[in-house]
Amino acid sequence: MTRALVDYTFWTFVYTAGAVQAALLAMTLWRRPANRAANHLLAVWVALSGVDLAVKALYWHLLSPEWFRAYRFVALFPFLYGSLFYLYVRALVEERKFQPRDLVHLAGFAVMLVFNAYVLLGSHARLQSMSARWIAGERAIGAWFDGPLFLYSLSYVVAALVRVRSYRRQLREYRSDADRLSLRWIDAMAGFQVAIWSVAIVQSVVYLPILNYGLLFGLVAAWVCMVGWFSLGQPPVVSKPEAASVPDERDAAAATDTARFAEVEGRLAQLMSGEAPLYLEPALTIGQVAKRSGYPEYLVSAVINRRLGGSFCDYVNRLRVEAVRAYLVDADESRTILDLAYACGFTSKSTFNAAFKRQVGDTPSNYRRQHAAAAIT
Structure with a gap:
């Protein structure tokens, strides 16, 4: 048995396992x-990957x-994956x-289907010739579309990440637990796809034994496992951040209702102080704060943005950081x-560290260490 056939046998097992998993x-x-x-679309995507692996x-x-x-x-099929x-x-x-x-987003696949009709509709003799050349290691068949595939698919990945970024920005405006809901697994999925296409581009341009088609679709099989890991643990996504868009007439009302700003600010101060301040709730939203305050949400948002500075998330995190600072100086x-940090309402270590450093200008550990040293002296 030749080395090539041994390699095929190995990857056949990998592909079969990936297809069953998919x-x-x-x-x-x-x-x-x-x-x-979203999961219906993801299911179709994963199923196509499984068919891809099974046929190979x-x-x-x-x-x-x-x-x-x-x-x-x-x-x-990869012309479908990016879209x-x-x-x-x-x-x-x-x-x-x-x-x-x-x-319309499947047009790339349709166009390539037309361009590859000479293979798909070829005679048995032609298929036999192409198959023999492929088995012998000739990769010129179809290699010409690796470049267009990368550019076409990458454009869709970039467009998806732009949407995620916009979603995160809106989410931070209205939820104090935005980091927990910010779709971090999307970044991993995008990165994995770019890695797969990069391997495809390299192996089509220059021959490197390690970067072969076996490895390429072995990565696809690994991608299926990664999707399973992330997708089955997804929390329900807040598809429309609360108050992400406020009617124009309410914006106008908020602009002319400055006389009530002082009383709303006083009510917020009341809710955020005392023995059980509202900011301690980890999944706090501006809608919940408005409901507890007794004022319209648009008015509470206007007061936070114009009188207290920054977004709702900034406002709540400032209060949380101050609460943590009080604990850190306590010997x-x-x-x-x-x-x-968790006791004061934060739900993410990274969010807490970033908020603390931005507000205090120092890391939490260094801040605590300095105050402990000052107390000893």
């Missing part, structure tokens, strides 16, 4: 109630010209189902810094 994951995602519209496993196991047609067909990623992200942040007009306080 089938199970797709069924699970389709039935998952959280983020239903069969072809590499049989090395049959009859399967080469199917092999070249699924080779076009499906974009549609998945859009469904997450907007709770928007797939519509007939969204078929009798034995809890860890992270425990104190």
Whole structure:
């Protein structure tokens, strides 16, 4: 048995395992109630990846010209992956189902299907010749579309990340636990796709034994496992941040209602002080604060932005940082810094550290150490 066939045998097992994993994951995602519209799209995406891996496993196991047609067909599936990623992200942040007009995002796949018709509709003799050249290691067949694939798919990944960034910005304006809901797994999914396409581009331009098609689609199999890890643990996504858009007439009312700003500010100070200040609630939203204050949400938002400075998230985190500082200078306080941060309403270590450094100009640990040294002297 040649070395090439040994390699094919190894990757056949990897691909088969990935295809089975993809089938199970797709069924699970389709039935998952959280983020239903988005998970339906993700299920289709994962299922296509599974079909892609299964066909490659069969072809590499049989090395049959009859399967080469199917092999070249699924080779076009990556032209769907970038657009499906974009549609998945859009469904997450907007709770928007797939519509007939969204078929335009599948145009790249349709165009490449036409360009590859000479392979898909070729005679048996032609397929046999192409298959033999492919098995022998000639990668010129279809390699020309690796560049367009990378650029086309990358544009969709960038568009998806732009939507995520906009979503995060809106979320920070209205939720103090925005970091927990900010779709960090999307960054990992995007990075994994870019890595896969980068390997594809390198192996099509220069021959490197380690960067072969086996490794490339081995990464696809690993990607399926990664998607399973992240997607099945997703919390329900806040698809429309509360009060993300406020009617124009309310904006106008807030602008002319400055006479009430002082009383609203006083009410907020009352809610954020005392034995059980409101900022201690980790998932606090501006809607909840407005409800407790008894004032309209647009008015509370206007007071925070114009009188107290910054967004709602900035305002709440400032209060939390001040509460943590009070604990850090207390010599009798034995809890860890992270425990104190959580006790004061933070839900993320990174968010706490960034807010503390921005407000105090020092790290929490150094701040505590300096005050402990000052107390001894």
